[in-house]
Amino acid sequence: MTENTGLELLITVVLGAEDDGRAREACLPLLQRVGGRIVESGDCSDEEPGCWSVTISRPADSTHTGPAALARAVRTFLRELGSLYSGQRVACEPPAAWAVIDDPELVGELVPGGERLLLEAWAAGPVLQDGAGADDVAVDTFADDPDEPAPPAPEPGIDDVDEHGRPRARLQLLVDVVTERRAGAEWPARALAARLSRQPTITGCSEHPPVVRVALDLGPSPGEPAEIVLGAVTALGGDGWSRLRVRDSSAMSRWSAAPTPRSGIAAVELNAAAPDPAQRQPAG
Structure with missing residues (x-):
C-alpha cells in the first residue's frame, strides 16, 4: 500500500448501471x-436515466504538496492507465488538479458501461510552492487528512433532531467554480463536499458566467451553527x-481566491x- 504522503487521488467514474x-x-x-478503496457512490439519474457515479480514493505517490506536484500526480496516474490516456489535458487550481476523460470508448475499456472519468489530486495539507511553473499559483488551500474524519461532519444515519427532540442545524455549502460546463462545476463541488x-x-446549480455556483446540503450536524461552521x-x-457572521440561529463564513482563477x-x-x-410537524 502506498504511504500517505500528503496528496490524495480521487477517481470518479460515471457509468450506466441498474443499481x-x-x-x-x-x-x-x-x-x-x-x-x-471505494469511498462514495451515488445516483446521477437527474443527468440521465440509469446513471451512477463511483469514487475511488487512494494516496498519491508524492513527497510534495505544491501546485506542480498536484498536476504531476494526475499526469503520473494517467500514464499508469496507458498511452491512450496520458495525453489528456490537466487543469490545476490549488487545492486540486484534475483531468476529465469524456470518451465512453476509453472509459469503457476501464469500466464496463463507463462514460466519463474524473481524476483529481487533492492536497492533504497546505499547498506550498515547490518548483511551480510560471502558470502555477501558490495559494492558501483547504487542508485535510483523509484518514482523520472532520469533526463537524454528520455521521451516517444521524437524526434530524437531537436527543431532546430539538431540530439539528444543517450544514450548507456553496462552491463557485470557474468553468464553461455545469458538470465541470459539480465534480469539484462534490469532491470538496x-x-x-x-x-x-x-440542491441547486446556477450559472453566472464565467462562474457556475453549486449548492449542496451536507446534512444535519450536532452543535450550534457557529460551532458547526x-x-x-x-x-x-x-x-x-x-x-464568522452569526445572526439569530445561523452562521456563515466565506473563502475566495484572489485574483479569480482562470x-x-x-x-x-x-x-x-x-x-x-x-415548521416541524410533531413526531407521530
Whole structure:
C-alpha cells in the first residue's frame, strides 16, 4: 500500500448501471488495477436515466504538496492507465488538479458501461510552492487528512433532531467554480463536499458566467451553527476565510481566491442554520 504522503487521488467514474451494487461491481476491475478503496457512490439519474457515479480514493505517490506536484500526480496516474490516456489535458487550481476523460470508448475499456472519468489530486495539507511553473499559483488551500474524519461532519444515519427532540442545524455549502460546463462545476463541488460529509446532496446549480455556483446540503450536524461552521472551516483549513457572521440561529463564513482563477474553485461559502421548530410537524 502506498504511504500517505500528503496528496490524495480521487477517481470518479460515471457509468450506466441498474443499481448501486451493479455500479460498484463494474468498478472492481479498475479498483484492482489502481488500488485504493471505494469511498462514495451515488445516483446521477437527474443527468440521465440509469446513471451512477463511483469514487475511488487512494494516496498519491508524492513527497510534495505544491501546485506542480498536484498536476504531476494526475499526469503520473494517467500514464499508469496507458498511452491512450496520458495525453489528456490537466487543469490545476490549488487545492486540486484534475483531468476529465469524456470518451465512453476509453472509459469503457476501464469500466464496463463507463462514460466519463474524473481524476483529481487533492492536497492533504497546505499547498506550498515547490518548483511551480510560471502558470502555477501558490495559494492558501483547504487542508485535510483523509484518514482523520472532520469533526463537524454528520455521521451516517444521524437524526434530524437531537436527543431532546430539538431540530439539528444543517450544514450548507456553496462552491463557485470557474468553468464553461455545469458538470465541470459539480465534480469539484462534490469532491470538496465529500471532505465534510458522507451524505452531500446537490440542491441547486446556477450559472453566472464565467462562474457556475453549486449548492449542496451536507446534512444535519450536532452543535450550534457557529460551532458547526468553525469546525468545517478548520477541517478545510487554509487562510483567507471571512470573519464568522452569526445572526439569530445561523452562521456563515466565506473563502475566495484572489485574483479569480482562470478555472477551478473561485469561492467557497459555509452556512449552518437551525430550522424553525414551528415548521416541524410533531413526531407521530
